[in-house]
Amino acid sequence: MRRRHGPAQRAVSAREPSVTAEGPFPVVGTKCHHGSKSGDAVRAPRDDHKEPLAMTLQAARKPADSSKALYGGKGTRRITVHDIAAAKERGEKWPMLTAYDAMTASVFDEAGIPVMLVGDSMGNTHLGYDTTVPVTMDEMTLLSAAVVRGTQRALVVGDLPFGSYQEGPVQALRNATRLVKEAGVGAVKLEGGERSLPQTELLVEAGIPVMSHLGLTPQSVNTMGYRVQGRSDEAAHRLLRDAKAAQEAGAFAVVLELVPAELAAEVTRSLHIPTIGIGAGPGTDAQVLVWTDMAGLTGGRVPRFTKQYADLRRALGDAAKAFADDVVGGAFPQEEHTFH
Ligand SMILES: Nc1nc(=O)c2c([nH]1)NC[C@@H]1CN(c3ccc(C(=O)N[C@@H](CCC(=O)O)C(=O)O)cc3)CN21
């Protein structure tokens, strides 16, 4: 355990941002725990106060690390939406994973994952619901705050859950503001094209970066099911139109879920903001997976677009059985685990 999870860390509010930054982590670079938009996060604290002003300015203007790559680069400060835009210009591909708790998020942060999505898929993976539909703002806020506390570098994006933005732009702004102020996320994501444009515009105008989500939008499972989207010519045109409109409204990225690879590639070529695919083929700028699917922890059926990079479900089950066998057989605890 590298993080302290004492009571002092539980309460996060805009009024006491410092409580999110404490803990035994070595401080590398400058931490920015409240959003990613702050240009002031770029300047590292100086301990050499004898340095002349001219030199200070020169140092501040010095080009950043030669390797700016979102994944594999040398940067240690919090990733911003500007870094995401620059990656598209460089033609760089990048990975995104979901995260729902501080400890797992710290593992992905140390692995260099540049963007983490606190997905409403937490409904399925962590809260035991059948769909994402029941997930609440309270649940999103709690888990998003944990992911922000567990990361130093990743841009943390909070999903706006079903019912938290459908009423209109004002409701969307109220709830997105809550995720920014109480959880400290750097951006929010909302599902839908045309129907979510007024929300996107108002949020961006208010200073909250927005990630759009098109194609299969799981919050609409009760009307659309979990089917590949954009197969007909009409649906394909609508998706392309929606993506361009989201970009026009100010979105900094677009998730494309379960759409034909050819269409996702065309959307990617047509936009100057990055596309993030999930079940959308290899032609998108980025790829996202639900982390429990990626690591083989999810039980039961997983979507066909998932690739399993580990078998955590087996590893964890084996560990639990080994512990249980030791307890029942008297092999644990031993002398080294015992106090006298
Ligand atoms: N664990 C998990 N992984 C996810 O990817 C995920 C969630 N939960 N919860 C929220 C949504 C729901 N998602 C889903 C759910 C089901 C399918 C699915 O059954 N897809 C079919 C394709 C059907 C077709 O061919 O049209 C598949 O076989 O993969 C896809 C995405 C993606 N998201």
Ligand SMILES: CC(C)C(=O)C(=O)O
């Ligand atoms: C699958 C991603 C894009 C998502 O919206 C989620 O995890 O909730």
Ligand SMILES: [Mg+2]
């Ligand atoms: Mg989601």
